[in-house]
Amino acid sequence: GEDVEQSLFLSVREGDSSVINCTYTDSSSTYLYWYKQEPGAGLQLLTYIFSNMDMKQDQRLTVLLNKKDKHLSLRIADTQTGDSAIYFCAEKNNQGGKLIFGQGTELSVKP
Amino acid sequence: GAVVSQHPSWVICKSGTSVKIECRSLDFQATTMFWYRQFPKQSLMLMATSNEGSKATYEQGVEKDKFLINHASLTLSTLTVTSAHPEDSSFYICSANRPGLVWNEQFFGPGTRLTVL
Numbered sequence: 001g002e003d004v005e006q007s008l009f010l011s012v013r014e015g016d017s018s019v020i021n022c023t024y025t026d027s028s029s030t031y032l033y034w035y036k037q038e039p040g041a042g043l044q045l046l047t048y049i050f051s052n053m054d055m056k057q058d059q060r061l062t063v064l065l066n067k068k069d070k071h072l073s074l075r076i077a078d079t080q081t082g083d084s085a086i087y088f089c090a091e092k093n094n095q096g097g098k099l100i101f102g103q104g105t106e107l108s109v110k111p
Numbered sequence: 112g113a114v115v116s117q118h119p120s121w122v123i124c125k126s127g128t129s130v131k132i133e134c135r136s137l138d139f140q141a142t143t144m145f146w147y148r149q150f151p152k153q154s155l156m157l158m159a160t161s162n163e164g165s166k167a168t169y170e171q172g173v174e175k176d177k178f179l180i181n182h183a184s185l186t187l188s189t190l191t192v193t194s195a196h197p198e199d200s201s202f203y204i205c206s207a208n209r210p211g212l213v214w215n216e217q218f219f220g221p222g223t224r225l226t227v228l
Contacts, residue, residue, distance in 0.1 A: 033216075035219075040222070040224070041222065042115075042222045043155070044219070045216055045217075088154065088155070098145070098157055099145075099157070099217060101154045103154045104153075
């Protein structure tokens with residue numbers, strides 16, 4: 001079945017780069033997403049990558065996709081305290097368009 | 112951008128009562144909406160897929176008689192938690208698919224915190 005795995009916690013210092021990793025199992029996924037959730041709030045789409053791409057950059061965010069290993073990563077450059085949140089990766093299931101979420105990685109940015 | 116709202120943002124109710132949560136797409140029509148449940152420090156678990164004009168599709172293990180979903184219009188889906196109990200306390204989040212976008216993005220509502228006493 002489908003499964004998406006993430007590490008649960010990451011702590012970095014302000015100004016450093018953060019790398020959040022994710023593995024997935026459904027090789028037929030067409031889109032992979034990164035969402036950000038702040039406390040008590042819904043999910044905000046940060047970025048997405050199409051499965052035939054291996055990299056996408058959007059300002060401070062860089063997404064790397066290794067389709068062979070089914071590994072997705074999100075790199076946040078110059079991490080700020082405002083980046084502290086939970087980050088979810090998700091794959092889109094081709095049947096019915098369901099999103100399958102990872103457990104979420106709690107990013108803590110220390111000044 | 113596309114906006115999805117939820118109402119109420121939080122609700123406290125007594126055990127045994129029913130609670131209705133609304134999910135609206137404010138500036139687009141959504142033929143498909145999704146309902147998720149999130150426990151503290153955990154991921155989002157899909158409960159059901161709500162299709163306008165037809166019955167919702169429930170995920171395995173979700174009781175359809177307890178979590179009633181109605182998607183009567185292209186901009187509104189409702190989730191009713193019937194005879195709520197403390198174990199139903201959770202954060203409920205809806206999302207809506209905006210048709211026509213290349214990347215098939217789901218837009219998420221801000222969530223509804225349900226506390227059952």
